[in-house]
Structures are given as structure tokens and as C-alpha cells.
Amino acid sequence: MSATFGLSLIIAMLEILAMAGFAWAGGSEVFQQNCATCHQSNAEGVVGLYPPLADSIGRYVLIPKGRAYLVSVVSFGMMGTITVHGEQFDGMMQPWQSLSDQKVADVLNFVLTRYNAKLLPSGFTPFTADEVKKDRAANIAMGNMLKEREALMKSLAAHHVAIP
């Protein structure tokens, strides 16, 4: 391999990393502007009020249903009692239909890579606007999202995926 070729390869790789960084930097902004009020800027949530997203949702993406759930819960909202890290939360999250497909992809990638790195499978494929668009077409009513989450928990258990 020639030195010039080696160098251009390294530059190309750095460019790809920079592009990925940009996408997730966008996710950071979406998160701070729309989600941090409740889930807090470190995604730790507030005991009894808002569930943490840190070190909790990372394993959902191990099965396709979990990827679809994450897109759905952000897009369609959710209400009713859920348990996270052994704590109960009985709140309501509004639907985020106002966020573009790209922004939903970015914010999920940000929360997953930044705050769930320990749980994320090594071959994690980032969400794209196309995937978000496809799952958003399911158009699930907010009142049915809790059932979706319960079904997801059952599927994860059936796949022997432990959720912390």
C-alpha cells in the first residue's frame, strides 16, 4: 500500500467519523431542547416522576420489536405505570409528532450511544430517518403504547434479554 493511499484512507475514515459525530451532535441538541426537561440532561430521570433513559433502554434494540418500540414511544407518547430500575413511574409522555423522522433517529442514536453504551450490542446499527418513517406509519394510539411496552418486555424475556 502506498503512503499516499494509506493517508487518504485515514482521511476518509476520519471524515466518516466526523459525519457520524455531527449526526449525534444534532441528537444532543434535540435531546437538550425537548427531552431534558423531564428525563434530565444526563438522562437519569427524576425518581417517581420521569423514568431514566440512561442504562435502561440500550438492550431494547437487540430485537426488531424493541427498535420499533423506541420509535413508537417517542412518536406516539405513552401513559400508565411502567417499571424502570425497579422503580415505578405512572406518568404521561406526549407524542413527538412535531419532530422530523431525522430528528427522532438522531435523538435515539444520541441517547443510546451516549447514555446506554454499556448495554448496546456491539453491532448496533444506528437508526435512520427511513427506519423511523416506516415505524411511524404504524400510527399507534397513545393509550395503546403501554400494551406495546408490555409485549416488548415479554419478547425480550423470551429472547433471554435481561433488562436492568
Ligand code: HEC
Ligand atoms: C413532559 C415530560 C417528558 C418529556 C419532555 C419527554 N418525556 Fe419521555 N417519558 C416521560 C414519561 C413520564 C415517560 C413514561 C410514561 C409512562 O409512565 O407510561 C416517558 C417515557 C419515555 C421512553 C420509554 C422508556 C422505557 O423504558 O420504555 C422513552 C424512550 C422516552 N420517554 C424518550 C423521550 C425522548 C427521546 C424525549 C424527547 C424527544 C422525551 N422522552 C421527552 C416524560 C417525558
